[in-house]
Amino acid sequence: MxxxxxxxxxxxxxxxxxxxxxxxxxxxxxxxxxxxxxxxxxxxxxxxxxxxxxxxxxxxxxxxxxxxxxxxxxxxxxxxxxxxxxxxxxxxxxxxxxxxxxxxxxxxxxxxxxxxxxxxxxxxxxxxxxxxxxxxxxxxxxxxxxxxxxxxxxxxxxxxxxxxxxxxxxxxxxxxxxxxxxxxxxxxxxxxxxxxxxxxxxxSFAHPLYKQSLAELDETKYTNIFGRSRWPVPHRVLQTSFLMDNGQLPDHENEDSKPIIGHSVINGIEKDIRLFAGTAPNARTTGDVERMVMYAGEGVGLIKDILPAGELVKRLVEETKHLIQQLLIA
Known part of the structure; x- marks a missing residue:
């Protein structure tokens, strides 16, 4: 092992x-x-x-x-x-x-x-x-x-x-x-x-703009405004320009009353995507992707590139080994 x-x-x-x-x-x-x-x-x-x-x-x-x-x-x-x-x-x-x-x-x-x-x-x-x-x-x-x-x-x-x-x-x-x-x-x-x-x-099957945004943006927001009608639980998302301008949504509102801003095929089923929907854009998504939710954790500011997944795993293992060795020597 x-x-x-x-x-x-x-x-x-x-x-x-x-x-x-x-x-x-x-x-x-x-x-x-x-x-x-x-x-x-x-x-x-x-x-x-x-x-x-x-x-x-x-x-x-x-x-x-x-x-x-x-x-x-x-x-x-x-x-x-x-x-x-x-x-x-x-x-x-x-x-x-x-x-x-x-x-x-x-x-x-x-x-x-x-x-x-x-x-x-x-x-x-x-x-x-x-x-x-x-x-x-x-x-x-x-x-x-x-x-x-x-x-x-x-x-x-x-x-x-x-x-x-x-x-x-x-x-x-x-x-x-x-x-x-x-x-x-x-x-x-x-x-x-x-x-x-x-x-x-x-x-990853994320939309290219979603991937690019993860590599370019640094801040996240903990909120509950996306996907309320389907799954009303808190979530952490990327602080996009759309979110900075539209970070509040009255408690009585959800995506069901909002306009359709895009379309996608998700797990083989065609779906409309409404404004404030909880559906992150995948590679098949079309429409106003910039206004769609993009989930991200607080470490996003450390992401600067889009790597092959295998290379990411290899780097993590090698760099963590090296870091631990340095700490032990120190």
Whole structure:
């Protein structure tokens, strides 16, 4: 096993399941081929046949293990059946509980379960359910953010909670480079999970303007104005010029009453995109992309280029090794 391997993978680097379909087969395969953990994102609706196709397409691009991320807040039972039938290496679940009986069902199929949490109480439930690893999402994270605690306070508490059980803890939120990886290890984490940095890669299925904006802009905003009618939870987004001019939305308003500003094909289905929708632009998106939501974590100001995903993994490992060696010598 390579440096800081977790869950049977070579390296302790997890590529977050990026929605709506930004972490597609090409990105996941590139991450897996580099020895890290690549995660597809299951559709936010029941689409078992489509999900099976995604999994099988990914297998044509890599012989390495990979996983699938599932948002439990959306319909997922049929999708989960496919994940277990296809026996992917792991399933990452978030935004809900995944009780012990379902963990046992996954284990019977040979699938590991990784639960992403944002509150200490959620970590206790995940531990009791017998999960194989816990991703601790800090408030610094991009996209939909579960909790309010930062990584510096939350990660050590979860590490202490599960230390006697041998459950690996993976830190997520604002991490984009070797310094963030090293800091996470110092907090007791066994690995890191990155979303924003993997959006800004060659193989991600994000719209080119979204990728470019991640490399050019530096600030984020924690808000609740995007996608209220579909999923009214707080999220961290890139501080674009549109957001700076339109950062407030009355509590009684949502995207349903707003004009259509674009169109896309998401997980095989044609979709209209309205102003203030929660749908990040993928590569098939057309229209006024500059006014669409672009999720990003607090570390976005450190992203200056669009790299191949495999090169990103290689750099992270080598630079983190070097940094740790320097710190030990000092």
């Amino acid at each position: 390579g440096w800081k391997g977790i869950l049977g993978f070579d390296y302790g680097i997890v590529q977050a399941p990026l929605g709506p379909d930004i972490s597609g087969p090409e990105l996941v395969a590139a991450v897996a081929n580099a020895g890290a953990v690549g995660l597809l994102r299951a559709p936010d609706w029941e689409a078992p046949d489509y999900l099976r196709e995604l999994i099988r397409k990914t297998r044509t691009l890599t012989s390495k293990p990979f996983g699938v991320g599932v948002v439990l807040a959306f319909p997922h039972k049929e999708n989960m059946k496919v994940i277990l039938e296809e026996k992917v290496a792991m399933v990452q679940v978030a935004w809900g509980e995944y009780p012990r009986e379902l963990v046992c069902e996954a284990h019977e199929a040979g699938v590991k379960v990784v639960h992403q949490i944002g509150h200490f109480e959620e970590a206790e439930k995940a531990k009791n359910a017998g999960v194989d690893a816990i991703i601790v999402q800090g408030h610094e994270a991009g996209g939909h953010v579960i909790g309010l605690d930062g990584l510096v306070s939350l990660v050590p508490r979860v590490v202490d909670l599960v230390s006697s059980c041998g459950i690996p803890v993976i830190a997520a939120g604002g991490i984009v480079d070797a310094r963030g990886y090293t800091a996470a290890l110092a907090l007791g984490a066994h690995g890191i999970c990155m979303g924003t940095r993997f959006v800004a890669t060659v193989e």
